[in-house]
Amino acid sequence: MPLFFFELDDGLRRFDDFEGSEHASAEEARQELVGALAMLAKDELPDGNIRDFRGVLRDHSRKVVFNATLSLRSGWVE
Amino acid sequence: MELQTRRKDWSESSAQPERSDSQNRLLSILDPADFALLAPALERVPLSLNEILIAAHTPIQHAYFIEEGMISLVADIRGADNGRIEIGIVGYEGFVGLPLALGADQSPHIALVQAEGHALRIAAADLQTALHRSPALRGVLGRYVQSLIVQVGQTVYANADLNIEARLARWILMTQDRLCRADLPLTHKFLSLMLGVRRPSVTMATQMLEGEGLIRARRGCITVLDRDRLLAFVGAAYGLPEAEYERLLARA
Numbered sequence: 001m002p003l004f005f006f007e008l009d010d011g012l013r014r015f016d017d018f019e020g021s022e023h024a025s026a027e028e029a030r031q032e033l034v035g036a037l038a039m040l041a042k043d044e045l046p047d048g049n050i051r052d053f054r055g056v057l058r059d060h061s062r063k064v065v066f067n068a069t070l071s072l073r074s075g076w077v078e
Numbered sequence: 079m080e081l082q083t084r085r086k087d088w089s090e091s092s093a094q095p096e097r098s099d100s101q102n103r104l105l106s107i108l109d110p111a112d113f114a115l116l117a118p119a120l121e122r123v124p125l126s127l128n129e130i131l132i133a134a135h136t137p138i139q140h141a142y143f144i145e146e147g148m149i150s151l152v153a154d155i156r157g158a159d160n161g162r163i164e165i166g167i168v169g170y171e172g173f174v175g176l177p178l179a180l181g182a183d184q185s186p187h188i189a190l191v192q193a194e195g196h197a198l199r200i201a202a203a204d205l206q207t208a209l210h211r212s213p214a215l216r217g218v219l220g221r222y223v224q225s226l227i228v229q230v231g232q233t234v235y236a237n238a239d240l241n242i243e244a245r246l247a248r249w250i251l252m253t254q255d256r257l258c259r260a261d262l263p264l265t266h267k268f269l270s271l272m273l274g275v276r277r278p279s280v281t282m283a284t285q286m287l288e289g290e291g292l293i294r295a296r297r298g299c300i301t302v303l304d305r306d307r308l309l310a311f312v313g314a315a316y317g318l319p320e321a322e323y324e325r326l327l328a329r330a
Contacts, residue, residue: 006277008278008281008282015278015285015286017278017281018283019266019281019297021266021267021281025183031280032276032277036275036276036277036278036279036282038244039242039275039276040178040279042240043241047222055278065166
């Protein structure tokens with residue numbers, strides 16, 4: 001199975017992937033990345049009105065093959 | 079948890095155990111007469127990594143009193159890797175094959191060896207005969223089942239309310255309790271399956287605990303560096319099932 005690397009960033013901290021992991025396809029790796037982003041957002045929110053959770057998927061050669069951003073834009077109405 | 083500090087040294091011995099030489103805590107607290115009911119039918123067997131001791135929806139052949147190693151009780155929903163989520167952990171403090179002690183012959187959950195070791199196993203019919211003859215034996219195994227129900231309940235709470243790094247920290251503590259060592263053979267793939275989270279989430283949570291100096295993670299191995307601070311990190315999410323176990327199954 002092909003090797004993929006995931007990077008996550010919650011706007012405050014960045015997490016690199018030094019080990020990589022095997023997934024059946026790029027689509028499965030994409031689902032892992034987006035699922036992890038959603039869980040990261042669930043853990044971190046509702047802390048902050050404006051937050052961006054970013055994820056990067058790299059292939060075996062460390063080339064970026066997919067980007068994802070999960071954003072919160074919120075604020076009280078004046 | 080105090081389990082690990084109470085453990086006896088292990089040395090290889092005969093296939094049929096004496097009460098005094100069993101590393102299994104449940105067997106070690108039985109009255110001699112109750113242990114004698116089980117002893118002729120107990121057989122020491124190795125536990126191999128990934129071995130399925132109890133299969134789903136299948137009559138259970140043996141119960142296993144774990145002496146060394148760790149067993150995961152797993153909800154195996156789709157029969158595939160990504161359908162498996164751990165619901166309970168059993169080590170030398172317990173046994174697997176719980177349905178047999180409750181009057182049932184099978185379960186939809188599987189029991190899977192996550193860390194190799196050895197156990198004393200007993201055929202289902204022999205265990206049920208002994209249980210029928212001894213209310214005290216039923217009491218010990220029943221109280222263990224109760225402690226495991228508490229553990230499963232706390233895992234439900236942890237999965238619903240804790241962030242991933244706290245869940246990982248709790249799980250590392252529970253694993254160390256049962257393996258009684260600092261180096262734990264845990265791959266990220268295994269952790270993502272057991273915790274029911276995505277693989278990148280495990281990598282992230284591992285790095286967070288490592289960044290705090292609580293653990294060291296290397297390929298296929300997590301080393302506990304500071305158990306006291308891991309305990310402080312997890313807080314009240316760890317300790318209740320462990321305390322219940324000690325209360326229910328205090329040594330005579």
